[in-house]
Amino acid sequence: MWFRNVRVFRFTKPFDITAEALEEKLMEDVFKPCGPQETSRQGWVPPLGKRGEQLVHSAGGYHLITLRKEEKILPGPVVKELVEEKVELIEAEQGRKVRRKEKDEIKELVMLEMLPKAFSKNRRSYAYLAPQDGMLIVDAGSAKQAEDLASSLRKSLGSLPVRPPAVEQAPAFTLTGWLTETIDLPSSLVLGDECELKDPSEDGGVVRCKGLDLQGDEIRSHLDAGMQATRVALTWEDSLSFILDEELGIRRLKFGDTLQEKLDDVEADDAVARFDAAFSLMTLELSRLIPGLLDALGGEDRSAIIEAD
Structure with a gap:
């Protein structure tokens, strides 16, 4: 149970819900297959698939949910x-x-x-609610896919006060500063060998670099010409590697050998127990990574967030 991408939503006011209450709400929009004349349908399914019946898988106060979407394919x-x-x-x-x-x-x-007679294409989107962290975390490669899941959850719950987190300075400014070394890269982060650079002008071009020293002369020449870094490969504390983009999206998330070894140390033969262990390890790491990234990007702007009393 490792997420491949991460899109973060911040609760704008205190929010809490029990697994039981969440289960009851999601049951009202449980997935049902497309009818003969329907082009698409979506609804909630058990995160454990055929191994489980519950629509909510909880561990450590984190609630994992899964949205399934079926679309008929008409070439x-x-x-x-x-x-x-x-x-x-x-x-x-x-x-x-x-x-x-x-x-x-x-x-x-x-x-x-x-x-x-049309074939169906099914896609499952995973997310978990982290009330104690004030966040909703979605495994989505795009902002639209993440927002689609958040909208479906909002419909099921009746209310979902979330928005993408905001930071004090433009992410592209910070990413560029890390490459030009005008902004210190936190000790917890190490640059990878991949980035995307964009010319901010209206008709500006895009340069995608891979296998290069991101603080080397070749990258520096593009930045000196006015381009900005919009995606940068990073490794965090030797345990997670990913691409961070200017929308605060985390792409191609990979969990390192250390975490895999911790999972291998779990004495559990059945798939459900290993799923639970992997989910717990993942949420623990992401609960440390996300605040760390927000701080590294200049600090989170919490002016629109209502804090708990």
Whole structure:
């Protein structure tokens, strides 16, 4: 149970919920497969898959949840070809031109005919609520995917006061400063060998570098020309490696050998116990990493957050 990406949401006011209460809320939106004429559906499923029945897996005060989305696959070229065939038949038989509005209606009918036989694509998105840390952590490669899950959770709970965290200075400014050495890189962080640089002008270009010394002359020449670092590879305390971007997204998260060894030391043969152990180790590490990154990026701006009494 290792997340591959991390998108962070900060609770804007004190928020707490028990696993039991969360389970009850999610049950109202449990996943049900698409009907014959539906193109997509989504709902909550057990994080343990077939090994579990609970929609919430809790450990150490952290509540893991899973959103499943099913989408019917209707290949565009196939739909287009069938629509064209029907249009040609109508034009030949009735001796008239089929207009755009009618073509759209034909397309809808074609798709409805195809849906019952269409293949389905399923995607599971994982997240966990960390009330004691004031955060919602989503395993998502994009901000949109993370927001989709947060929106679904908000719908199920009725209210979810979260927003992405804000920092005191622009992340790109700090990332660039680490590469130019004008801002000290915290001792807990080590630069990797990969970055993305962007020209901030309207029509500016993008340079993606891999396998290079990020504080070397080649990178420095681009930065001296006015480019800014928008993604940087980092390693944290020799236990986690990842790409940090200017939206505070953590991509391609990898857990190091130390954590894997800790998991291997867990005396558990069954998959459920190992899943639980991995989740506990992961949440412990991320509860240390995320505040550390926010501090390293200039400190979190908490002006819009209502603190607990």
